[in-house]
Amino acid sequence: MNQELPPDFLAVLHEPVLHEDDLDAQERFFGRDAVRAFYREAVREDARDAVLRAAAPLLSELHPLRGGLLALFGGALVESGADPRLLFPATLQRMSQLLASLAPYCAEEPMEEEEEEKEDEAVPADLAAWRAAESALRALPPAERLQIEARRCAVDLLVLPLMAMLMRDVRNHRDLLADGALVARIEEMAVNGTLPFDQLHFLRSAAQLAYEDELVVLLPTSQAGMIVRAHGLNNNFHAFSLLQDLFRLHVHTLGIRQALTVRHNGEDEYGEPRDSDSAEYLWLQATAYAGGKLVAPMAWSWGEGTLRENARRQGQLVLVALETDDKPARSWNGFGHVLHSEQKPHVALVRFLAPDEVAAYLA
Incomplete structure (x- = not known):
């Protein structure tokens, strides 16, 4: 033709x-x-x-x-x-x-308006x-x-x-x-x-939607971190859920100390795609840290926001997952839906960060 x-x-x-x-x-x-x-x-x-x-x-x-x-x-x-x-x-x-x-x-x-407009x-x-x-x-x-x-x-x-x-x-x-x-x-x-x-x-x-080939994720408690590929994510809540699933796969390498909630491939106890989740970490932006210290614990990564709205360090988008009991209860539902059958949201490990790299991002 x-x-x-x-x-x-x-x-x-x-x-x-x-x-x-x-x-x-x-x-x-x-x-x-x-x-x-x-x-x-x-x-x-x-x-x-x-x-x-x-x-x-x-x-x-x-x-x-x-x-x-x-x-x-x-x-x-x-x-x-x-x-x-x-x-x-x-x-x-x-x-x-x-x-x-x-x-x-x-x-x-x-x-x-409750009151009538005045001339x-x-x-x-x-x-x-x-x-x-x-x-x-x-x-x-x-x-x-x-x-x-x-x-x-x-x-x-x-x-x-x-x-x-x-x-x-x-x-x-x-x-x-x-x-x-x-x-x-x-x-x-x-x-x-x-x-x-x-x-x-x-x-x-x-x-x-967010499509990031190199999202930096830091765990300050264990001085560990990863670079991940994050594609097709609706917002930060969506990112938290998928990243928490990824943490469970690499719990020992990341040195995570706290007890983990059991999840199965993003499914609920009945095997259905889960539409609700809760924060197992205090999810922060990079601006929460300076000189390796937590200086702004209220610098949250807001769940409803898009992933790319988070702060960057060294030109890279950064999320911080802090292990702590001193955190507000944060839960969400309805943020993991897909807009289109080809959206295919996922996060995947690119590589682990060395301790000096983690320290540099927290500096």
Whole structure:
């Protein structure tokens, strides 16, 4: 198969979006004979990658809703084995463009004030943003409002292929994080009351995942430590659970003295994936130590935060697990869920640290 997309497939993608019925496009698109036949042909002839290369430049040229459907078609090919890198840059760029165009219409409804607004008081920023977004939407003629709704639908369509590509190649995740403005916009717009999205919150959660090839984990009580590979972690609570499991595998090498709670491969007593856990250590950031001494015992690693928000030493992300009875009871549940079947969260030992390395990180 050459890299040109079939004319009947392209004809479907170039259909106009003029009516409200056109917005309910996903099921109709994948039900078209031209689409189904092209997908089967691409898979049968192992032309998935060639199709994605041909599709990439089209994403910015098609109507946003049709471009979203093409990206979704590409995501299906990725799920069946296509290279997850090929279509990702164009899809991410299209997402960025669409969110920028929709930003003026998106705002979260502010909390209700008990007292009525007074004429001489300044309008709070969140209330002003809400009113501006609502006013902008109301001012649109019906045809333009339909196109805004089409763009909203396109955003949700783009989330699905982006997730398929993000979860299959860590380089895609790093490219997403490198676009700080886009990440901030996703965070701001994922939950809004004026033009709500159904799927964008998944992309916000994906942006919060941590992929660290060399996470430094220190155990000051025994002057031991490890460098671990930590991939697909939701937050610090998720990291604590997986690291505590890893500690149990290397308890003697790490010189851990305290009694350990028995866990079995991240499962509960009934063999089900556990959704709750508790801190067996006082989990701290590197700033808790200076000169080898504990100087800031309240410099906790906050469980709900993302792993990359922790402090770094020597350019490396550091977590400290302190064995002590003088610690608050910390437990959690619901933080070990996976966003996608290809997330595959895990921590793995890279190497143990020598005592002088541990001392240098605690200095």
